[in-house]
Every structure is written in C-alpha cells, then in structure tokens.
Amino acid sequence: MKIAVAGSGAMGLRYGILLQEVGNDVHFLDTWDENLAAIKKNRGVKVWRDGENPRMVKVNVYRPEEFNEKVDLIIVFxxxxHTDEMMNKCKHLIDKDTYVLTNQNGIGSVEVIEKYVSKDRIIAGTAVIATVLNGPGDVDFIGKRGAGSVNLVNVTEKPDSFTYELVEEMKKAQMNPALKTNYKGTLWTKLFLNAVANTLCTLMNITMGTFASYSNCKELTERIVYEAYQVAEADGVKLEQTREEIVEHILYVSKYGNPLHYPSMHQDMSTGRPTEVDYINGAIVKTAKKHGLEAPTSALLVDLVHLREEMRESKVLI
Known part of the structure; x- marks a missing residue:
C-alpha cells in the first residue's frame, strides 16, 4: 500500500513508521520547518520506546507541495x-481512488475532509496509543510493541475491500485495529475520554495517573461525561456504553492504562502550540446549542483552557 502521512508529529510518525516497517511504501509530509530540517539532516527519525533504546528509522519526508506521487491512502494527523489547510496542500495527490484516514482527536475534521474526498472514501476512527514528540525528528512510542489500539470506522458505516486491507496492514504492524460500523458512536466514545483527561490534565499540569488519584476524580468525571452524554443522545448518536461504563473506562485508562502519560493537549500547551479544546469540549458545547441545550461544564473548561493559553503567551503562566 502506498501511503502519505499528512502531519509528521507524534501520532503521524508512529502510524507511518509502524506501517512502513511491515512493508508499506510510506512518505511523510509536514509543514513544520524545524521538523523537516531535523529529519532531513539526520536522514531519519529518532525513535524511543518508553524513553529507552533510541534508534534511527530512515524515512522520506517532504513538504506537501514537493511530493507529487499518487497514493492509495492519505493519513491525516x-x-x-489545521485540517483544511493540510488537505488543500495535499489535493494534488487525490484522485478517484484515493482514501483518507483520520484518527484525529476531536470532532469536525471529517466534515472538512469531505470537501476534498467523497464520504465513501473516508475512514475515521480513534487512536488509543500514547505517543510523545520530544522535539523535531524525535519521537517516543509509549508502551511495549503491540501496546495501544486503533478503532476504524467508515463514515458510510459500510466497510469495503480497501478498509479490510488497511485493517490487515495494521494487524501486521501490531496496532490492534478494531473495525466498527457505528460512525458517530465510535468518535464520541473517544471524545468523552478526551473531554475529561486531555482538558483537566492540561489545566492542572498533571499526568493521567495523578488525575486518577484525586479524591473527587469520579464525581468530576461524572459531571463532564453525564453532561456530554445527554448532548450526544440529543444528536442521535448510538452510544455503545452507558454513562457509568464510560466513567469507569476513563478512570481505568487514567489509573492503569496510561498513568504516567501527559495527554496531547498538555503537550501542545507546554510547547506553545494552540490546543484542540474547541474540537473536544467545544464540540460538545456546539452540539448542545444545535439542540437547544446547554453544556455549562464543558463551556467553562473551554474558557479555562483558552485563559491558560493567553496567560502562557503573556508569560504569566509557564
């Protein structure tokens, strides 16, 4: 399979390298000058595993406009x-047979991707894989090989032969893919986790395990999840778990799955990048308004994250 990874940050590098190592023809695309320079200078990416045993992995990296080969799949990360900007830069790679995979954190990117690719060629889903970008061209794969999992779902909810082929390639790469047929339900399941762990760990500058140790952790998680659950139901989402099951899952992942992990939003905050809170808790607020509802807890969290972003820029907070 010929693949272009559009966005060579932590997750883009992890997906691309794992798929490259099992024989796929992978090409990395990026717009971050420092990342491009480091990878080209070192002729590859430094890959760690839980902060140990670094190795150099040779990869091909380009600016999107420099790469002109047709591909079977574009993985957007x-x-x-920045989805619209990247898709526009990659549109010359797309023809009638090109598929696009997005496992991005929030909700809203699929609607942007639909401007460039028809629904029947969009594969969405979620990534439950902890990965840290230490710096340009330097990435840490958290967890032993085979750790983590990927949920894939066709936007049409009708898996086709290409989707099954992609699932098989991910199995070879030990990415533990699960093929789903509930599009919105699959995305919202991960949104609940992100709305709690990403946002609170970012605001408090803590790991997921530290959050799980908070004496009022369960009650706080319930407040966020129950509010979001009501919104999802109003939007017609077929949820795969009960409120209580979602809360227990979030607590389990935080305490036992990734207790030492700083979520991606925290990584963005600490490195000076804009966060995706508008596509996580903000998506809950936006969906609530669409149905005449309110989501005051998520609305407050959105404001607090933006407040922290502004204070970071003014050097009030570090």
Whole structure:
C-alpha cells in the first residue's frame, strides 16, 4: 500500500513508521520547518520506546507541495484546526481512488475532509496509543510493541475491500485495529475520554495517573461525561456504553492504562502550540446549542483552557 502521512508529529510518525516497517511504501509530509530540517539532516527519525533504546528509522519526508506521487491512502494527523489547510496542500495527490484516514482527536475534521474526498472514501476512527514528540525528528512510542489500539470506522458505516486491507496492514504492524460500523458512536466514545483527561490534565499540569488519584476524580468525571452524554443522545448518536461504563473506562485508562502519560493537549500547551479544546469540549458545547441545550461544564473548561493559553503567551503562566 502506498501511503502519505499528512502531519509528521507524534501520532503521524508512529502510524507511518509502524506501517512502513511491515512493508508499506510510506512518505511523510509536514509543514513544520524545524521538523523537516531535523529529519532531513539526520536522514531519519529518532525513535524511543518508553524513553529507552533510541534508534534511527530512515524515512522520506517532504513538504506537501514537493511530493507529487499518487497514493492509495492519505493519513491525516494534523491538529483539527489545521485540517483544511493540510488537505488543500495535499489535493494534488487525490484522485478517484484515493482514501483518507483520520484518527484525529476531536470532532469536525471529517466534515472538512469531505470537501476534498467523497464520504465513501473516508475512514475515521480513534487512536488509543500514547505517543510523545520530544522535539523535531524525535519521537517516543509509549508502551511495549503491540501496546495501544486503533478503532476504524467508515463514515458510510459500510466497510469495503480497501478498509479490510488497511485493517490487515495494521494487524501486521501490531496496532490492534478494531473495525466498527457505528460512525458517530465510535468518535464520541473517544471524545468523552478526551473531554475529561486531555482538558483537566492540561489545566492542572498533571499526568493521567495523578488525575486518577484525586479524591473527587469520579464525581468530576461524572459531571463532564453525564453532561456530554445527554448532548450526544440529543444528536442521535448510538452510544455503545452507558454513562457509568464510560466513567469507569476513563478512570481505568487514567489509573492503569496510561498513568504516567501527559495527554496531547498538555503537550501542545507546554510547547506553545494552540490546543484542540474547541474540537473536544467545544464540540460538545456546539452540539448542545444545535439542540437547544446547554453544556455549562464543558463551556467553562473551554474558557479555562483558552485563559491558560493567553496567560502562557503573556508569560504569566509557564
């Protein structure tokens, strides 16, 4: 399979390298000058595993406009707010047979991708894989090989032969893919986790395990999840778990799955990048308004994250 990874940050590098190592023809695309320079200078990416045993992995990296080969699949792994910009830069790679995969964090990117590719060629889903970008061309794969999992779902909810082929390639790469047929339900399941762990760990500058140790952790998680659950139901989402099951899942992942992990929003905040809170808790607020509802807890969290972003820029907070 010939693949272009559009966005060579932590997750883009992890997906691309794992798929490259099992024989796929992978090409990395990026717009971050420092990242491009480091990878080209070192002729590859430094890859760690839980902060140990670094190795250099040779990869091909380009600016999107420099790469002109048709591909079978474009994997989009930019921040949600940069999806349109990246898809526009990659549109010359797309023909009637090109598929696009997005496992981005928030909700809203699929609607942007639909401007460039028809629904029947968009594969969405979620990534439950902890990965840290230490710096340009330097990435840490958290967890032993085979750790983590990927949920894939066709936007049409009708898996086709290409989707099954992609699932098989991910199995070879030990990415533990699960093929789903509930599009919105699959995305919202991960949104609940992100709305709690990403946002609160960012605001408090803590790991997921530290959050799980908070004495009022369960009650706080319930407040966010129950509010979002009502919004999802109003939007007609067929949720795969009960409120209580979602809360327990978030607590389990935080305490046992990734207790030492700083979520991606925290990584963005600490490195001076804009966060995706508008596509996570903000998506809950936006969906609530569409149905005449309110989501005051998520609305407050959105404001607090933006407040922290502004204070970071003014050097009040570090």
């Amino acid at each position: 930019v921040k949600d707010m």
